[in-house]
Amino acid sequence: MTSAQIGAYSTGVGLRLAHLAEVVADRPPVPWFEIHPENFLGNPHASELLDEVAEHYPISMHTVGVSVGSASGIDRAHLKRVVALVDRVKPFLVSGHLAWSTHEDAYLNDLLPLPYDDESLHLLSTHISEVQDALGRQFLIENPSSYVAFTHSTMSEVEFLGELVARTGCGLLCDVSNIYLSAHNVAFDPQRYIEALPANAIGELHLGGFTAEADEADAGGTVLIDTHAAAVCEPAWTLYTHAVRSFGSIPTLIEWDNEIPALPVLIAEARRADAIKTAFLAQEERCDAVG
Amino acid sequence: MRLAELQSQMCLALRADTVPADLPLMGGRDPRRRFLIHRRNYETSLIKAMMQKFPATAWLVGAADLMEAARVFVHASPPAEPCISQYGRDFPDFLSGTSLAAKLPYLRDFCELEWHLGRAAIAIDEPPVPISVLARFDPGQLAGLMLRFQSGVRYLHAGRPVDELMQIFLSESAPKSFMLTAEPVWLEIRGARGAFEIARMTADEFAFRNILARGAKVEQAARVAIEANASFDITTAFSNLFAQGLVAGWDRQE
């Protein structure tokens, strides 16, 4: 199933282990699910249940472990396992992160930031091409949530992503909440960021919740932490509306990974995203009719 | 700074208490402090994973003490791969070297039992190999047979009856006092698809099954069992493996 066939209106939900048995038993009205392969690869029981889910729902696969930004190389053994799962589950999208999370033989369980310069660009282009060759399909790269940047970066994040698309033919997963959070934390204009992304490369959108904390180094200031432990905040919904205007109606995902609520709460968030897309498409149709 | 060097330094900073002054960071008033958010993400996500994996051990030693032990552990032994469900295999050994084990000499065994229960519960059973498969072999060939056990079958020898302690945790009915005698137990843990059970075994049968489960040939397992008990009944023990559905596959070396 292609991204287009998933439907312009549909908003999926991240499938976490807490909801797995419920989804298998009750088949809730969710148009598609996104999974992290790392939750299933070491867990045969969950993996078996995933096969059942995949029989009834389209799946998008979002890896947090194929570390395309690692200078010590990508984890090829892990990539091989992901490829095998992709072959089995047949997701309509496969994505990863503009980040690194492995260093030599340690997995650091976080998405760590990269400087945006020629060396990183060359490394990531090579690694993304290798991943796409192994998958035999396009890989989508997600923009990160940033707390810091690097003084020696020679290009902006959005320029870097555009170059990766041009060099590798990869797609982009645009996490709207990450843009809002990073714009707040490292100071850029989030709307301009969206406008500068190559719209044709966007294959999926993410929306997730974050947590504001007092910035220890800045009295009265806050830093936004990408906890995925809360509902999507109002400014992120506003930015999402802007993203839909820029990119059109793209499959969108509600991410909620910590303090996970009942499934109907996630479905309600998904319906809100659908309503924004529906309103945008209705407006487009009116414009077409007038035009 | 080259990327490899930068990532080495960042990796060290994640696992140590300080962020090097020459990391070329920007963002906020104090970028080095900001970087500590990543350190906290690393630490808290893995501590949370350990607390979810070892709730019985947390019950035994106290959640705060186990969290502190897990904090030291995650910095000393980061995961080797991204599937966090596999992480924590070394935690029982690690705990045995902490001050917590000085107060609870059975802590390692108890934690190890919990690790096995967690692994057994996420396993899936394969169709068991029927005993009729043995008809293919001459009696002399059986000695060279190697059996593959169901992946949710595990063996643990403990110096004290930690299985009783685990049953107390699982039944959520802690007695006012409980004396853990210094009697060894030989345990078979068996689980699949969210369920598990713990069975006690005799030392000889444990020796037989434990070494078979690790890939030894039948003749080696028989030797080990007879060393444990000269009157060990190999024929019955062997057929019980099949009758109890423990065998998922087999292999034979000439």
Ligand SMILES: [Fe+2]
């Ligand atoms: Fe995301």
